[in-house]
Amino acid sequence: xxxxxxxxxxxxxxxxxxxxxxxxxxxxxxxxxxxxxxxxxxxxxxxxxxxxxxxxxxxxxxxxxxxxxxxxxxxxxxxxxxxxxxxxxxxxxxxxxxxxxxxxxxxxxxxxxxxxxxxxxxxxxxxxxxxxxxxxxxxxxxxxxxxxxxxxxxxxxxxxxxxxxxxxxxxxxxxxxxxxxxxxxxxxxxxxxxxxxxxxxxxxxxxxxxxxxxxxxxxxxxxxxxxxxxxxxxxxxxxxxxxxxxxxxxxxxxxxxxxxxxxxxxxxxxxxxxxxxxxxxxxxxxxxxxxxxxxxxxxxxxxxxxxxxxxxxxxxxxxxxxxxxxxxxxxxxxxxxxxxxxxxxxxxxxxxxxxxxxxxxxxxxxxxxxxxxxxxxxxxxxxxxxxxxxxxxxxxxxxxxxxxxxxxxxxxxxxxxxxxxxxxxxxxxxxxxxxxxxxxxxxxxxxxxxxxxxxxxxxxxxxxxxxxxxxxxxxxxxxxxxxxxxxxxxxxxxxxxxxxxxxxxxxxxxx
Amino acid sequence: xxxxxxxxxxxxxxxxxxxxxxxxxxxxxxxxxxxxxxxxxxxxxxxxxxxxxxxxxxxxxxxxxxxxxxxxxxxxxxxxxxxxxxxxxxxxxxxxxxxxxxxxxxxxxxxxxxxxxxxxxxxxxx
Numbered sequence: 001x002x003x004x005x006x007x008x009x010x011x012x013x014x015x016x017x018x019x020x021x022x023x024x025x026x027x028x029x030x031x032x033x034x035x036x037x038x039x040x041x042x043x044x045x046x047x048x049x050x051x052x053x054x055x056x057x058x059x060x061x062x063x064x065x066x067x068x069x070x071x072x073x074x075x076x077x078x079x080x081x082x083x084x085x086x087x088x089x090x091x092x093x094x095x096x097x098x099x100x101x102x103x104x105x106x107x108x109x110x111x112x113x114x115x116x117x118x119x120x121x122x123x124x125x126x127x128x129x130x131x132x133x134x135x136x137x138x139x140x141x142x143x144x145x146x147x148x149x150x151x152x153x154x155x156x157x158x159x160x161x162x163x164x165x166x167x168x169x170x171x172x173x174x175x176x177x178x179x180x181x182x183x184x185x186x187x188x189x190x191x192x193x194x195x196x197x198x199x200x201x202x203x204x205x206x207x208x209x210x211x212x213x214x215x216x217x218x219x220x221x222x223x224x225x226x227x228x229x230x231x232x233x234x235x236x237x238x239x240x241x242x243x244x245x246x247x248x249x250x251x252x253x254x255x256x257x258x259x260x261x262x263x264x265x266x267x268x269x270x271x272x273x274x275x276x277x278x279x280x281x282x283x284x285x286x287x288x289x290x291x292x293x294x295x296x297x298x299x300x301x302x303x304x305x306x307x308x309x310x311x312x313x314x315x316x317x318x319x320x321x322x323x324x325x326x327x328x329x330x331x332x333x334x335x336x337x338x339x340x341x342x343x344x345x346x347x348x349x350x351x352x353x354x355x356x357x358x359x360x361x362x363x364x365x366x367x368x369x370x371x372x373x374x375x376x377x378x379x380x381x382x383x384x385x386x387x388x389x390x391x392x393x394x395x396x397x398x399x400x401x402x403x404x405x406x407x408x409x410x411x412x413x414x415x416x417x418x419x420x421x422x423x424x425x426x427x428x429x430x431x432x433x434x435x436x437x438x439x440x441x442x443x444x445x446x447x448x449x450x451x452x453x454x455x456x457x458x459x460x461x462x463x464x465x466x467x468x469x470x471x472x473x474x475x476x477x478x479x480x481x482x483x484x485x486x487x488x489x490x491x492x493x494x495x496x497x498x499x500x501x502x503x504x505x506x507x508x509x510x511x
Numbered sequence: 512x513x514x515x516x517x518x519x520x521x522x523x524x525x526x527x528x529x530x531x532x533x534x535x536x537x538x539x540x541x542x543x544x545x546x547x548x549x550x551x552x553x554x555x556x557x558x559x560x561x562x563x564x565x566x567x568x569x570x571x572x573x574x575x576x577x578x579x580x581x582x583x584x585x586x587x588x589x590x591x592x593x594x595x596x597x598x599x600x601x602x603x604x605x606x607x608x609x610x611x612x613x614x615x616x617x618x619x620x621x622x623x624x625x626x627x628x629x630x631x632x633x634x635x636x637x
Contacts (some may be wrong), residue, residue: 263601267568270599270621273522277531281624310621317601330608 003101007349009098011066017064022054069098069105074303076106080113115465141244147164147180148240155181162247185214185222192230196241199232212252213245225252238335262320269313277306297353303352313383318378319430322453329457333481336369336401336408337362341382347388351397354388361400367480369408375479379383382447383412383474390472391416407460407477415471419464426450427464451476466493516561516637519572520544521551521577523569527620530565534625538633541622548572555581560592565599565614574598575610582613593635597628 026047072163075090077153079219092103120267133154136143142159144152152174160167163181173181184192190210199206209229214222227246233239280303288296321327344360351358369376380399387397401410419427455462460477481484518535522528523546532542540562545551548569555563555577563581567574578594581587595616601607611617618631 267600270619271527274599275524275526275530278527278534278625279619281601281626282533285626313600313621502556 003104007069007098007101011062012403014097018058020050022058025054026051062335065097068095070104072098072102073105073109076102076109080109116480118135141246144178144243144245145239146241146243147238150178152176152178152181153239162245178243183216183218184228185216185220187212192228192243195230196232200234203232204234222253224249260320260324262317266313266317270310273306273310273313277303277310280306300349301353304353305349307346308385311378311385314378315382315446315450318375318454319450322450327453327457329375329454329480331370331372331458334370334371334373334376336366336371337364339371339373339376339412340380340399340401340410343377343384346377347381347384350385351388354391355394356388356391356397358384359396359398361398363402366401367403367408370481370485371458372454375458379451379454379476380410380412382451383476386447386474387412387414387416387472390414390418394471403480404477406480408480409475409477411473411475413471413473414466418468418470418472419466420468424466425463428462515541517537517541517559518543518562518564518632519551519554519570519592519620520550520564521555521574521604522546522564522566523567524566531628534629535632537619538629540632546570548577552577552580553591555592556587558588558590558631560590562632563592563594564597564634565594566595567600567610578610578613592634597630 002140029047029050030043033046040045072090072092072095075087078087079089090102090106092099092106095102133156136154136156139156140158142162143154144159145154145155147153153170155163155170155173159450160170160173163173165173170281176440179193187210192210195206195208207229209227211224211227215224215226224247226248229244229246230240230241281300284299284303286488288299291299300306318327340360344358348358384397385474391397396415398399398413399410400413401408403409428448431447452462455476455478459479462474462476464472464474466472516539518540519534520528520531520542520632522531522544525546528544528546532544535542543554546552546569548571550571551565551569552572552596565574565577566603578596581594584628593615594613595618596610596614597618597620599620607617616631616635618628623631
C-alpha cells in the first residue's frame with residue numbers, strides 16, 4: 001500500500017482514539033460534577049475549561065507526531081545537499097510514526113543525490129580528459145602515455161605523424177603493446193625497459209632522457225633517430241609512464257651518412273700503407289733469396305712495422321666508434337681455434353722481428369664461440385702486441401684458451417716487465433700509459449681501452465694478473481655459442497651488440 | 512683452366528693498381544685497370560670479365576653506385592663476373608652489410624698484401 005495512505009490512516013486512527021479519550025474525560029467529569037450536585041452553570045464552565053485545555057494539548061500532540069517524519073526528511077535532504085553546515089544522517093529507525101514514508105522519501109533523496117554527484121564527477125573527468133587530449137595534441141612533440149601493463153594508453157597527433165600513421169589509426173594503436181608501437185634500439189644497455197623496471201622496484205617517481213635512440217623496422221633498419229625523455233609515476237593511476245620524443249632524424253642521419261673525419265683520415269692513412277706493404281712484399285719475394293741475413297732482417301722489421309701501423313690505424317677507427325656509441329658488433333658462431341691460429345700467424349712476424357716466439361695452446365675440444373670475428377682478432381692482436389712490447393728479455397709469449405664456469409677464457413701470458421700494482425686499476429682507461437714512460441716503449445694507451453670495450457660488447461670480462469719482474473697474464477672471457485641464447489631472437493646476421501652491452505629494447509617483449 | 516681468367520681492377524690509386532696488376536698477372540690473370548668510375552661501369556657492362564675488383568672511393572662515380580647499377584636487374588642483365596669490393600674505407604656496420612650483400616666479397620686493402628689477395632681470389636669458384 002502507498003506509504004502516504006498508510007500514514008494518513010494511522011493519523012486518522014490516532015486522532016480518533018485521542019478524541020474518544022477526550023470525550024470520555026469530559027463525560028466522566030460531567031457525571032462526577034452531577035453526582036456532587038454542582039450547579040449546572042458552574043459545571044458547564046468547568047467542563048468548557050477542561051475541554052479547552054484538552055484540545056490544546058491534543059492539538060500540540062497531533063502536530064508533534066504528524067510533523068516528525070517531515071523533520072526526518074528535512075534532515076536527510078540537508079544531509080546530502082552541498083550545504084557547508086551539514087547535518088548528520090537522520091536515524092529513521094527511531095521514528096515510530098511515518099517511518100515507512102520517511103524511509104521511502106529519504107531513499108529517493110539519497111538515490112537522486114548519488115546520481116547527481118556521479119554525473120558531476122563524470123562530467124569533470126570527461127572535461128579533464130578532453131582538456132588533456134587537446135593539450136597533448138597541441139604539443140609539437142610526439143607523446144605516448146603507457147599503462148602499467150605496457151599498453152599504449154594515448155598517442156598524440158604529433159606521435160601519429162612521427163610514426164607516419166593517419167589520425168584514424170589512433171584507436172587501433174592505443175590497444176597495442178608499447179614495444180609493438182615503438183620498436184626501439186638504444187645506444188647502450190640503459191634502455192627504456194631496464195629503466196622502467198628499475199624505477200618500479202625502487203621509486204615512486206622518476207624521469208630520464210636518452211640521446212640517439214632509434215626507431216627501427218622489422219629488419220632493424222633505422223627509420224628515425226631522436227632524443228627521448230620519459231617519466232614514471234607509481235601514483236599516476238592508469239598511466240604509469242609517459243614517453244616524449246624529440247625527433248632529430250635529419251641531423252643524426254646526416255651524421256651517419258657523412259663519412260666521419262676519422263673514417264676519412266683512416267682511409268687516407270691506409271692507402272699509403274697498402275702500397276708500402278705491397279712493395280715490401282715484392283722485395284721480400286724477389287730479393288729475399290739474394291739478401292744478406294742482416295738485410296733480410298731489416299726487411300722483416302719494415303714489414304712488421306707496416307703491419308703494426310695498419311693494426312693501429314684500425315684501432316683509432318674503433319676507438320672513435322666506441323666514443324660515439326657506434327661500435328656495433330655482430331655475434332656469430334665461430335670456431336675459436338681457427339680465429340686464434342689465424343691471429344697468431346698474422347702476429348708471428350711481428351713477434352719474430354722482436355725476437356719473440358708465440359706459443360699457441362688451444363684444445364680441440366674448445367667450444368664454438370659467439371663473437372664478431374674481426375673484433376676478437378683485434379683484441380688478441382692488441383694483447384699480443386702489448387706482450388711483445390713488455391716482454392723485455394724473455395722471448396716467450398703463450399696464448400691459450402680453456403673453458404671456465406661456462407665461459408671460454410683466453411689468456412695471453414708474457415714473462416717480461418710486469419706492471420706495478422698502483423697502475424693496474426687504471427690500465428683499461430683511455431690513453432693510460434704512464435708506467436710505460438719508464439722504458440722506451442711506444443704506444444698510445446688506446447689498445448687496452450679498446451679491448452675492454454670490445455670484450456664487454458661480446459658479453460665477457462677482461463682482467464690482468466701481473467707481478468713486476470715476472471710478467472703479466474691478460475685474460476678475457478667470451479660466451480660459448482649456444483643455439484638457445486644466440487640463435488633465438490637473432491636475425492640471420494646474428495645478434496647486434498653495442499660497445500656497452502645489449503642494445504635491443506626487446507627482452508621483455510620477446511619473453 | 513684453359514683460358515686465363517679476365518680480371519678488371521677498378522682502382523684510382525696508381526701504385527695499388529700497379530702492385531695488383533703485377534701480382535695477379537704473375538698468378539695467371541689477364542688484368543685491366545681502370546681508375547675512373549663511369550668508364551669502369553661502361554667497361555664492366557661489356558661482361559668480358561670473370562672477376563671485378565671494385566674500389567669504393569673513385570672519381571666521377573662511387574664504387575657503391577657502380578655496384579648498384581651492376582646488380583640492378585632492371586637495368587643490367589646478370590653479369591658473369593664475381594664482384595669483390597677492395598677498399599680502405601671502413602664503413603659503418605650497417606652500410607658495410609648492405610654493400611656485402613650486393614657483392615661477392617669485401618676486402619680491406621690495408622689488411623692484405625697482393626699475395627694474400629691472389630690467395631683469396633684463387634679460392635673463389637669461377
